Amino acid sequence: MATQTPLLRSLLPCARTPFLRTLSSHLRPCTNYRIQHRRHLQHEATPPSKIPEFAFAFDIDGVLVRSSDPLPRAHKALSYLQSQRIPFILLTNGGGKHESERVADLSSKLDIPLDTSMFVQSHTPFADMHEYKEKTVLVMGGDEDHCRIVAERYGFKTVVTPGDIFTAYPAVWPFSQQILEHYKSFSRPLPKPILPNEPENSLKIDAVFVYNDPRDWGLDIQILQDVLLSHQGILGTWSNKNGKSAYRNKGFQQDGQPPLYFSNPDLLWAAKYHLPRLGQGGFREAFEGVWAALTGGPSAGVELQKVVMGKPHEPTYRFAEKRLIAHRNDLNKGVGGELDLLKRVYMVGDNPESDILGGNSYKSPNGTDWASVLVQTGVYMEGTVPAHEPRMVVGDVYDAVQWAVAQEGWRSK
Template identity: 60%
Template sequence: MRACVLPRPVRGLDLFLQMAAIGARSAFGTRAIPKIASSCSRIYTTRPLAAKTTQWQRRSFQTAPPAGRIPDFAFAFDIDGVLLRSSTPIPSAHEALSYLQQQRIPFILLTNGGGKSEEERVADVAEKLKVPLDTSMFVQSHTPFAEMTDLHDKTILVAGGDGAKCASVARGYGFKNVVTPGDILVAHPEIWPFANVFREHYAPLASPLPKPIDPSNPANSLQIDAMFVYNDPRDWGLDATILMDLLLSSRGVLGTLSPKNNDRSLPNNGYLQDAQPHLYYSNPDLWWAASYHLPRLGQGGFREAFNGVWAAATQGASLDMTVMGKPYQPTYEFAERLLRKYRKTLFGSTGLNDPLRRVYMVGDNPESDIRGANGYKSPYGSEWRSCLVETGVYAGGEAPEGARPDVVSRDVGEAVKWALKDAGWQG
């Protein structure tokens, strides 16, 4: 193999990577040292840099900015396919984030993933990457739902996710009356013809319903005011059945059918004209990068399948819904508010006098990360630039119109190096 030597002078992230390798050698021996080479400014590592927990936990990223400088740029990183591949860190992810923290360059993690509380997910990601993180720099697909305080006293359906975790997340956001499809199945197994197959799974996870399903007495029957898909559904059949029941109901009362359905004298042939609960999805991703070598269907796959069921059942009636997550404007606005708030915690009022001019979005999915950054209109006047990495969903070739990045990078380390150069930062 041809030897590759880092060019001189070495600066910024290249220097940090070299120092990280030296530190790894002294602390852990040669087995933990990443092989670092430079060829066309690419970073190659054989494995993530090892680090002792006590070292990275003590590392402070609240120190003074180098030479008193305040960066006028920041980063937003996707997680799956950019920093992690399933549970495995992407090579260079630890080094890149550690360098930004050492330089006090603000960043947030902006993911279409979810299904856990922000506290649990942050702790998990921080442990895997060996970098200190907290919830002030973290946005999941369903995090913006916490702002929907007008529904906190209503009864909502929460679908998707692993077991009862999403229901717990919703309660943590302040929603007081949360019902899941599993709760309904355990209380009324007749609602789903295949209940016997899944009842043992749902029984220990179910919570009592606030009211029974009793269509003969609608005033005392379970009524749902809004429906949320918080995370990728695991049981597509059950979740789709209950969502359909509610969308065809009268005023969200389970077990009823609206008399307005298929009334061609009404708008939309009578469908969704009877105060049915609104449907919210937390993210649109058709694909996501898991441990398998090919992308796997995500929440967007369920949404497309459900749209097909709805179209067949209603002869093509329109289905009003709200889809959050990347690439949509509200999610990017929420993320930038969080990023600016976090930046203020780093620099105080000084950070307000030195405006945030540019944000680099680093992602692996052209249709969510890149399209979102390209199309985002910042209410604060910042410019968002898009960096597409080759470690996740993206499999090469030209991205579709509107989803073409400013740069394609081998991995997150290379993307950060490009952005630092683009921003004129010499650390």
């Protein structure tokens, strides 16, 4: 931490310890802190007379749950915040289901009332992409066609999946024939056939959205390659600009091909297995490797043109801050009076490459300070030095809430 802000100077000794010393020296004071300040969250839970100037954004996997199992003190942390009307939202790179389904599932697991207005998952910003809702989009990832259903609930009228294409044309990917019957159980007829000799009557893709971690990487990579090498997104065609040095990017993705959106950059995530597992970022890296092999890649002056959303990218944090401000306004309706500006958000996460990097990098247009807090219950492994330095390292989500509340000097009014 090169520059000491007033907040940093006010931190406990464990935060003032140089970060590159052993983590044991980092965490012993944090353990003492937990004992010294336990009463902070155990005082009477009388709702405050004013909404505080700070709030929280929590990652989910590795912070509140691990796979499908709630982490031990997640309920305790969130129930305290709700009792004190301290605003928080859930900000996750996960997805694959509609927000209402995820919220209902989490509410049940954590035994906490939650609302979709408090929830931002990786593909939630796709719901605002109205320019594609009357067009034909290709949606990839997730279990069966669940992500198609999410897209339709967002308002997209014509949604195609790789499974639809594979079921209609099994020869498009000869290596998944053994699960063709599985695909048939949830695929739908294509809105148009694939007719490369009649491009005006052929299936045309206007945008590609990767909503969630793909399951059948081989099929999805093949279909995505076909779309991005096509003429204007028309399946079965090949752009005559591909590989031509007279064009920008050597002609690749310069012939009206659809834009490509990834919702989640995470290479790894905390699943039930004791070691982190590959996520959507792994699929993207695999596709970019194939793309480079086909096109020559960066060494030949060719880049994969794409938009990557989710943490740590700025658009996701900007979207989340808007949601958090709206949630504070809703909470204030139950309190009344003038609502102060939101001064600080504590970004609590387990992944240094997404949660911590994103919290550290985000520059709020409202001047809100985003303070990153790293927990040890997910991707981050104790005894290692995070690639991106948080404001604080703590044991779990309850420790994170304790620490932040102490920093703010919060007491119920």
